[in-house]
Amino acid sequence: MTGKRILFLFVVVLMLALAACGGQVQQAVEEAAPTVEAAVQEAAPTVEAAVEEVAPTVEAAVEEAAPTVEAAVEDMADDGAAEEEMADESMAEGEMGEAKYGGTLNVAFQNEWAGLDPHVVSSYSSYQILFNVVERLTQYDDDLNLQPMLAESWEQSEDGLTWTFKLREGVMFHNGREMTAEDVKWSFERLIDPATGAGNAGNVGPADTKIEVIDDYTVAITHPEPVGILPQTLAFNPASGIIAKESLEDDGTISIPIGTGPFKIAEVEGTTRMVLEKNEDYWQEGYPYLDEVVIEPIPDDTVRETALLGGEVDWVLAIAPQNYQSLVDNPDIVVDTAPQLSYDYIGVNLTREPFDNVLVRQAIALAIDRQVLCEAGFFGLCETIQGPVGSGSPWDFNYEPYDRDVERAKELLTEAGYPDGFDMELLPTTQYGETVRAAQVLQQQLAEIGINATINAPEWSEWLELEGNFMYDAYICNWNGLIDADQYYYLQHRTGQVFNFTGYSNPDFDELVDAGRAISDFDERYQIYEQADKMLVDDAPYIYMYNKEEIRAYAPYVKGFVVRPDQQNNFWTVWLDQ
Amino acid sequence: MNLQYIIQRLISALVVVLGVTFAVFLIIQLVPGDPARVILGVQANDENVAALRERLGLNEPFLVQYGTWLGNALRGDLGKSLITGQEVTPQIKQRLPATLELAALALLIGLAIALPAGIISALKPGSLIDVISSVGSQVGVAIPDFWLGIMLILLFSLTLGWLPARGYTSFSENPRDWLEHIILPAVTLGIISGAIQTRFVRSAMLEVLNENYIRTAHAKGLSERKVIVSHALPNAMITIVTIIGLQITALLSAVVVVEVVFGWPGLGRLALEAVLDRDYPLLQGTVLVMAVLLTMVNLGVDLLYFVVDPRIEYA
Numbered sequence: 001m002t003g004k005r006i007l008f009l010f011v012v013v014l015m016l017a018l019a020a021c022g023g024q025v026q027q028a029v030e031e032a033a034p035t036v037e038a039a040v041q042e043a044a045p046t047v048e049a050a051v052e053e054v055a056p057t058v059e060a061a062v063e064e065a066a067p068t069v070e071a072a073v074e075d076m077a078d079d080g081a082a083e084e085e086m087a088d089e090s091m092a093e094g095e096m097g098e099a100k101y102g103g104t105l106n107v108a109f110q111n112e113w114a115g116l117d118p119h120v121v122s123s124y125s126s127y128q129i130l131f132n133v134v135e136r137l138t139q140y141d142d143d144l145n146l147q148p149m150l151a152e153s154w155e156q157s158e159d160g161l162t163w164t165f166k167l168r169e170g171v172m173f174h175n176g177r178e179m180t181a182e183d184v185k186w187s188f189e190r191l192i193d194p195a196t197g198a199g200n201a202g203n204v205g206p207a208d209t210k211i212e213v214i215d216d217y218t219v220a221i222t223h224p225e226p227v228g229i230l231p232q233t234l235a236f237n238p239a240s241g242i243i244a245k246e247s248l249e250d251d252g253t254i255s256i257p258i259g260t261g262p263f264k265i266a267e268v269e270g271t272t273r274m275v276l277e278k279n280e281d282y283w284q285e286g287y288p289y290l291d292e293v294v295i296e297p298i299p300d301d302t303v304r305e306t307a308l309l310g311g312e313v314d315w316v317l318a319i320a321p322q323n324y325q326s327l328v329d330n331p332d333i334v335v336d337t338a339p340q341l342s343y344d345y346i347g348v349n350l351t352r353e354p355f356d357n358v359l360v361r362q363a364i365a366l367a368i369d370r371q372v373l374c375e376a377g378f379f380g381l382c383e384t385i386q387g388p389v390g391s392g393s394p395w396d397f398n399y400e401p402y403d404r405d406v407e408r409a410k411e412l413l414t415e416a417g418y419p420d421g422f423d424m425e426l427l428p429t430t431q432y433g434e435t436v437r438a439a440q441v442l443q444q445q446l447a448e449i450g451i452n453a454t455i456n457a458p459e460w461s462e463w464l465e466l467e468g469n470f471m472y473d474a475y476i477c478n479w480n481g482l483i484d485a486d487q488y489y490y491l492q493h494r495t496g497q498v499f500n501f502t503g504y505s506n507p508d509f510d511e512l513v514d515a516g517r518a519i520s521d522f523d524e525r526y527q528i529y530e531q532a533d534k535m536l537v538d539d540a541p542y543i544y545m546y547n548k549e550e551i552r553a554y555a556p557y558v559k560g561f562v563v564r565p566d567q568q569n570n571f572w573t574v575w576l577d578q
Numbered sequence: 579m580n581l582q583y584i585i586q587r588l589i590s591a592l593v594v595v596l597g598v599t600f601a602v603f604l605i606i607q608l609v610p611g612d613p614a615r616v617i618l619g620v621q622a623n624d625e626n627v628a629a630l631r632e633r634l635g636l637n638e639p640f641l642v643q644y645g646t647w648l649g650n651a652l653r654g655d656l657g658k659s660l661i662t663g664q665e666v667t668p669q670i671k672q673r674l675p676a677t678l679e680l681a682a683l684a685l686l687i688g689l690a691i692a693l694p695a696g697i698i699s700a701l702k703p704g705s706l707i708d709v710i711s712s713v714g715s716q717v718g719v720a721i722p723d724f725w726l727g728i729m730l731i732l733l734f735s736l737t738l739g740w741l742p743a744r745g746y747t748s749f750s751e752n753p754r755d756w757l758e759h760i761i762l763p764a765v766t767l768g769i770i771s772g773a774i775q776t777r778f779v780r781s782a783m784l785e786v787l788n789e790n791y792i793r794t795a796h797a798k799g800l801s802e803r804k805v806i807v808s809h810a811l812p813n814a815m816i817t818i819v820t821i822i823g824l825q826i827t828a829l830l831s832a833v834v835v836v837e838v839v840f841g842w843p844g845l846g847r848l849a850l851e852a853v854l855d856r857d858y859p860l861l862q863g864t865v866l867v868m869a870v871l872l873t874m875v876n877l878g879v880d881l882l883y884f885v886v887d888p889r890i891e892y893a
Contacts, residue, residue, distance in 0.1 A: 120630070498623050
């Protein structure tokens with residue numbers, strides 16, 4: 001026989017062997033499955049019982065603490081009293097003598113940053129860098145309590161129209177100059193200037209907001225209508241950060257912002273590499289510990305994780321949820337989680353039939369199985385939700401009218417005039433793989449009530465184009481970085497607001513959310529938003545699916561990192577135990 | 579070869595480059611997707627998109643935009659990235675060497691595989707070596723490059739821990755590091771390139787080996803080695819040089835995928851990002867540089883023919 005024939009026969013035999021073994025492997029798995037299932041089921045009641053035992057004690061403790069916490073929050077929100085005591089407390093932790101100074105932290109992001117002008121950009125990667133470079137007047141700490149930052153204190157005028165902020169003295173910009181009220185004025189005015197085109201201008205106020213310099217360290221902000229939550233909105237994101245006007249280039253753009261933060265931008269190589277250097281004159285004594293943070297985006301999940309496992313990077317931003325377990329089991333990697341205070345959702349186009357009919361939207365909300373969506377979308381690392389706010393937030397209203405009921409869903413559809421269902425298109429995006437996975441499961445679930453859904457999953461810029469122009473039936477996306485009630489209700493759902501992508505318009509709802517942001521008292525606001533929540537969930541312009549876990553993975557010598565529910569990554573508390 | 583020929587070729591190269599940049603600019607404006615929306619992200623609404631487009635000069639008519647870009651480009655100014663605001667020229671300058679190094683090494687690896695495999699297969703058709711290299715090249719052609727890349731990372735980086743998974747160090751900084759980083763991506767590209775070239779080398783050699791003059795050479799009593807080296811190879815060179823020229827073009831496009839997988843900071847990845855972000859100036863700049871590069875390479879290959887085959891004359 002010639003060489004050719006031998007080889008051919010060998011290949012055929014190999015294929016047959018593989019087919020046979022494949023079958024055997026499958027069989028073995030199938031055989032094992034019931035045993036594994038049984039073992040899990042056996043263990044489940046024990047685990048459940050243990051949790052139930054502990055739960056009442058935990059509940060009681062929380063209830064006891066609640067009024068004290070509430071009172072404290074109210075005090076601070078009212079007139080921003082807490083002074084450097086807060087800063088001192090967090091400093092004390094760092095100065096415990098353990099933390100070591102120096103070193104370079106190598107960080108891998110998932111996506112590239114789309115620009116660094118805090119007034120214009122909104123990409124998550126951009127914000128993560130900016131949170132470490134540019135600072136705001138107020139901030140949310142790791143427990144999501146409002147704290148002073150560049151402002152030491154603030155108070156609201158009698159008529160509620162003016163907030164006056166007293167600034168911290170001796171805060172230095174990265175270019176060596178001191179920050180004063182003039183800088184606050186300049187930054188805020190650029191933000192709210194319509195020509196800048198800033199989406200988050202609302203953090204400061206509408207275009208006719210007046211910003212006055214009272215003296216070098218005092219600035220007054222006056223709104224046309226009372227805004228009770230200005231200290232909160234100023235803390236939301238880097239859009240309201242204070243930057244030096246020397247950041248401006250000749251053509252009015254900013255490619256490297258000069259801020260007051262713990263790190264300054266030392267080197268930028270396009271969107272492939274960034275080096276942040278320690279700010280030696282940082283106003284918070286003792287911080288940061290690191291000399292440098294080097295940031296590189298690695299889009300591919302496998303490569304990013306290999307880089308972490310191989311020690312090429314020390315800290316990784318996004319973990320593919322399907323790899324969570326294997327990383328947790330790895331003793332050489334620390335995996336840290338916190339529930340996000342955000343949501344994955346279906347946004348429905350209320351300007352199109354049949355989605356303008358609330359019964360249709362409610363039918364969809366009743367037909368979906370959120371647990372299965374969570375399993376498919378994010379491999380179970382999520383909590384199902386029926387409204388915008390997840391458990392763990394002080395704004396959790398727990399209004400849940402949409403427990404799965406396929407029969408009722410069909411009834412509603414018939415009532416709406418679609419007894420045989422209808423055709424529609426789902427619009428997830430490949431930018432967020434979990435939305436595509438969820439869409440595939442959603443398609444099956446919708447088929448059960450007669451809705452025939454197709455899936456269109458474009459890449460990000462095309463998706464933005466379609467979603468921004470109401471050219472969709474229902475899109476799938478997620479929100480993150482949400483802390484205050486205002487962020488869950490006002491910007492996305494008030495008529496004509498900047499993030500209202502569904503065309504939802506309900507005057508009663510508008511009245512509620514307008515009132516909610518005009519006052520400061522937590523209890524009063526809670527009652528208002530509770531009503532707003534019920535209205536919004538009943539009307540269902542967004543159909544909420546689940547709230548993901550925020551997952552970070554890093555090497556064991558990385559210390560001091562805190563996973564936050566609002567997904568902020570603060571590197572100034574990080575030190576290397578090497 | 580004469581001067582006239584070279585000048586003619588240069589002029590047609592210029593026309594090609596202009597045509598390519600025009601076509602790319604046209605296409606990227608026609609597909610859905612707007613850089614202003616990419617910058618603003620989900621915060622985009624009609625007002626701020628309009629304001630940003632105005633600020634970025636995107637509302638000018640298409641030909642005006644292209645003309646402005648071309649005018650500036652001819653003066654060496656490729657503009658600034660819409661997304662990051664950074665100058666395009668330094669970015670390209672910084673990332674071009676990485677791509678060239680990768681493509682060059684991949685080409686060498688491909689040739690190192692294809693030349694021996696192809697020539698030996700041609701000399702011994704039907705033998706075991708021939709069969710193995712045929713099957714090998716079939717498999718190599720079919721394998722997707724990103725899959726191969728990830729498999730190599732999993733094996734050499736994760737499991738064996740011999741090589742880093744990604745990244746780049748320049749040769750001047752640390753030659754050993756440079757080699758460690760470039761090996762896996764270059765091998766990924768090289769294997770597939772080599773697989774494709776093997777088949778062409780083999781058939782080029784086979785064709786030549788069947789010619790009369792080879793039989794004559796054997797009849798004259800020349801050793802096998804002399805026949806191959808002095809008679810067969812030189813005649814096969816034209817085809818082989820053509821293939822190499824085509825492969826360089828193919829490599830410079832395949833390099834995009836490999837650069838993404840390996841986090842290689844090259845021009846291919848830059849062009850891909852520019853497309854995804856609809857970053858017009860950055861895209862135009864990278865396409866211009868690539869187009870110039872490729873037309874020069876093809877010109878070089880054509881001129882190489884004169885060296886390889888003294889019989890060739892161009893009218």
